[in-house]
Amino acid sequence: MTGSYAELARALLPEAGLMAGALLILGIDLVWLRTRSSTLRLRVAAGIAAMAVMAAMVAVWLGAGAGPVAGGALVLDSLAVAARLGVLGLTLFTLGVATGAPAPRHPAEYVAIMLFATAGFTLMGAAHQLLIAFLALELASLSLYVLAGFDKTCPESAEAALKYFLVGGMSSAFLLFGFSLIYGATGSIELPEIAAVLGRQASSPLLEVALVMILVSFGFKVAAVPFHLWAPDAYAGAPTPSAALIASGSKLAGFVLFARLLWPALGRAVGVAAAPRGGRDWLLAVVLMAGASLLLGNVAALVQRNLRRLLAYSAIAHAGALLLGVLALGGSGPAPLFYYAATYGLAALGVFGVIAGVERVGGCARIEDLAGLHRRSPLLAACLLIFVLSLAGIPPLAGFFGKLSVFMAALQLDGLAGPVGWLAVLAILLSVVALYYYLIVLKQALVAAPAPRTPRIAVPLPAALALAGAAALLVLLGVFPSLVLARF
């Protein structure tokens, strides 16, 4: 392994900053804030975390364009930079959402673990080597398991965490097994070298098994059918900011990582790419996963009465569409995938943010709990409108252009001659079904009258800023998608 430690350190400055921030939070909380209220502790922690995140963003920005680093262990091409900035941005908004939610029992630890998870995400964005990829994934996943189970007073939270952990652990095992098989087959753990070796030799049974393993793990990670069963429980049980992070940052980082695994030689060199590893075999498997996710996600969401479960199934459906973006990467580059994943994450965490705000004054499990939101808090209602419409894919919000770019990329592969094109058509048609259940949510929030004796909701300033900022960003990116799309 060539390359200097200095280079590596520079590349890892964002992660270092995040770690430092986490430790700082733990330290300050331990020393000074033990006797204070949870809300204050949460705010201080979130404030420090926000500063750490912003410092990390600056570090990413300054280190952009460096290309492969540390002998190919990491890569800082445009996709990596975008992914890292995206993840950091999503975390920033999640921190804002967290201040709006009811404070957990150990706020400092909560925020610190969030930062750990974020560090894992940023590393996933830049990983270019199998071990680093696994390491980053584990860092992120373990943090997320803890975050999911953080609310010890709520049995659903514990159940969610347990299911998430078991399933996630199994998926990590599959992934590691797959990686070792690849190492066995190619003799390298660096992605470009693996690609080169596979380009020279034909597919073998070993490689096929490895591919299956990786796909299974991928499916678990992003909650694609048939590996989705953890998602509804996790979304329903986890504390709201954790669910927000799972829905946003985890998705973005996961898709970027697996896209890199499946499509080597990304970044500026897209278009030169060889066929994906193992030939086009994995294409069909992913197509099936995507189609099943789209169908199951949309249909199951229709019958949900629990708001969070509805969001979980809609996340499954969106995962299906994002898989389309992965499939189309070879032809059109990572821009559509990234744009869609980032804006989806933003919108999803926004919805969780609104839920968090409503939870301050009472439960928010069923859809009817949102009733009369336009009277109880016009800000939350307006933000919810933008977030849900972006999820539904209504122009001129970012969600529409995300879907549009992914569908266009899919259709440009083969038109309607290949399965990918038909998948795009299926996705477009299912968006009508999706609009139905999204409108049900909006109907409760914006049309229905509030239940008697429900109090008005006061949203704390940081949370309000975060939600409004997220909504504004969705509108901005919707009206000017080139701001993002041109970066690739």
Place this chain on the structure above:
Amino acid sequence: MSLLPWTIYLSFAGALVVLVAGTRSAAAARWLALATTAGGWGVTLLAGLSFRSAPGLQTLVDVRWIPELGVRYHLAADGISLTLVVLTGLAATAGVLFSWNVAERAGEFLALYLALVGGVYGVFLSADALLFLVFYELAIVPKYFLIARWGSTRREYGAMKLVLYSFAGSALVLTGILWAQAAGGGHGFALADLARGGFTPAQQRAMFALVFLGFAVLAGLFPFHTWAPTGHVAAPTPASMLLAGVVMKLGAYGCLRVALPLFPAGFAFWQPVIAWLAVAGVVVAGLAALVQEDFKFVIGYSSVSHMGFVLLGLAAANARAVSGAVLQMFSHGVIAGLLFAVVGRMVYDRTHTRRLADLRARPLHRWLPFAAVTFVVAGLASMGMPGFSGFPAELTILIGVWPVSRTWAVAAVAGVLIAAAFTLRAIQLAFFGQTGAMGANPPDDGGDRALRPLPPITWPERVGALLLLAATVLVGLKPDLLLNWIVPSLQSPLLQTALRGGAP
């Protein structure tokens, strides 16, 4: 002409301003909304006065927007767009006048209304297929909230059905357009570029089917029209006026502007099917209107029947029939506005019943003479009575359809007769239910509390009604005011190819 994009910007800006103003005072919101819509209409009329006909679209704005996707912000207009934006301005202004009595959350209502109007202007002025769809889908969400919050009969169901059908239609169109763009070599989405795509006949047939069907759903093509009566009845009056009057025309316009020029061979293939479905719509919807018990449903079905005429005109695929179809779009837009205004605002808001049997017991022609006269005139116009805008439109369509197929022409004429029957029935039952009321022995109507005379017609209602009446009479007596805009636009190369591809 170059001022036309301001109609879009003015409407959206107005929506925001009205939303804010509405939190203080409903009256301020109303006047601002009226100023916005009247201003937009004024812009369209100015454009109309300075319009010089030329075949083909005249570009208004053309800038890069999303180069990575090949989408440009490209606005353009020709005589057909001009006709329809003038209609939009008129219908919007009248709609605001008829919403003067909306008390609950007037600011939000008017803001949603103006957003819808802005979206509609955008559709009529788009020359880039994707921009077209963006405006089209943008208009969908205000529709939902307008109906679900302020509507009447089964409003949530009606709103959801209307919105889902519209969105399904736009999903089909999106599929077709994306496919066309991909198959055509991945150039931009500009209509002119897509039309150069060079698709195989099989591709054209499939793409045309997708795109046309998607638009035709919004235009109320039989048998995909069932959302229209339910949705329009559920909607509050100003929304019904705009929805039935203008938004349904978005579908027909989409067929004319996008589906026909882009896929002429596909059009030629599907032409008979479309014509038969259109004729079926005219007749079936007319017959349905004949048996309705709810006054507003009569008007709802009559809208579907009239749109069937428009689609028949488009399907006949010659310049005359298509110009008649566009004229009918304008004419029906005005007439539907009048009809819904009378039924919803003048009658229902006062009597709180729309059942014809109930209205029959009330001597409405004496209590609401202005409403009675307005409805009679609107009904005559709807029947195609000469002197009003429906007549030249239907005549032109018949002139265009006859050389193509006599059967369709005869069936269409049957539709005219059915329209006369149901309109007359509605007039008779609603306003003149008491026979011989002027005769020797008028029925006694004093003393019964339920039959006490009603609040008079307010000035905004009068102004709105008079604007619409004047428009239908003006176009009825001098249809060449609009035909001089429409007919040259049909000489554009794109449309000529479509019409030739479809001519027998």
Place this chain on the structure above:
Amino acid sequence: MNTPSALTLLVFVPWIGAGLAAVLPARHSRVVSLGLSLSTLVLGLSLLAVCPGPAPAAGLTLEEKIAWLPALRISYHLGVDGLSLLLVLLTGVIGPMSLLASWSLERGGRLLRALLLLAQGSALGVFVAQDFFLWFLFWELSLVPVYFLIKLWGGPGAERAAYQFVIYTVGGSAFLLLGFAAIYAAAGTMDFAELRLLANGTLTDKLGPAGATLVFLGVFLGFAVKVPLYPFHTWLPPAYAEAPTGVAMFLSAVMAKMGVYGFLRVLWPLFPDQLQAASGVLLWLALAGAVGGALAAVAQTDLKRMLAYASLTHVSYCLLALFAVTGFAGLRGERALAAGVAALDGAMLQMFNHGLAAAALFFLAGVLEARAGGRRTLADFGGVRAASPVLAGLCGVALFSSLGLPGLNGFVSEFLIFRGVFGLAPGTAAAGCLALLVTAVFLLTFYQRVFHGPPTPATAAFRDLSGREVATVAVAVVLMFVVGVYPQPLVGLVNGLASLWAAPLGLPFVPVS
């Protein structure tokens, strides 16, 4: 003449009158409306004086033509010839009569007068317009005031009668419209004069033989419903019976003539060959209308329904004459020509005469009904002559005019018609005489049952006609006498047209290619 003047005034002054009648207070509105209605007669007479008597061979004596919709080649084209002028004069007489008949209405009088004037203006427009777009405007618009007049002031069955009337007529008009849409699609013009020039076979060529037949049927249907021709007549008895007096007068006297006018002005000149081919059947239909109408009238006990069927009979005579001329397939020459001219003269004169008689009879039946407190069956009356001799006298004159007593105007027109039809289709004429006979039966029955015989207690108390009531029918009755003795001016008005139209009968037979 290309400036809008006399003819435009003729048509639009009644409409202006309608507007004034609606807004002025009641006492003024009555006088103003009557005055403006009379303007038609004044203008018509002045046109008669100004224009040369017999119409020249080439059509209209007075024309106005302005470009209206140049892009569509549609112009604002009005014109009169002898036939139009005859009908204008008829309308000029009947219009004021209708207004006078409705003079004493309390409820909604202003609206009624406005609607009657609207109807008058529309009827004049139909008789004078020479371009289909304009003509159809007046044709359809005439339905609107009549519908409301029947519906709002009519009897107990008025709603259904009015609805049926409008739907039938609009139905027919819809096919008429389609026909002209097809004509425009083929020929590019809707002007009657221009189309007449194309009728020598060019029009049929442009439409295609099947198309021409279909168009002919459509146009035919529109007029057949209006006249009405049997079997499209079922709307007529209820409408005439339920309508208030003034409206029934206008309907039977003027509106029915619009249909016959349509046959003469539009259908025959444009589709001579198709009409000739169909005339065999149509002749029988006209005969059925004449005879059937008479037989049905005999069976009626309601006075107004009896008069309605009588109206059907008399209008069917006009069509009988027309179809006899158009369907003539025998030996052509001088005798056929003379018969044809007589038939057409008679038909056109009959339009005028029947108008007078029908208006007078409906008015007097209305008087009887009013005197009897709303009852109008034959059994309710008897011996009215004793109580109201003037009423009996005037009614008698009208009845005998309708019957065709020599010395009155009805005789002249019926004689001409039958003389012509005997020369062209003797069998049909003979059968038609049956109708004359049956008409005599029921008219005399009417007179005998109502005016003679023992008076009932109610009828003994009948007041005689007031001055206003006499004034209403006076002009009509005087004209009945005058035209009966001196029909030359009126016949001279239309004779030129009749000769022109019947001319093919005098020529050697040319096979239709």
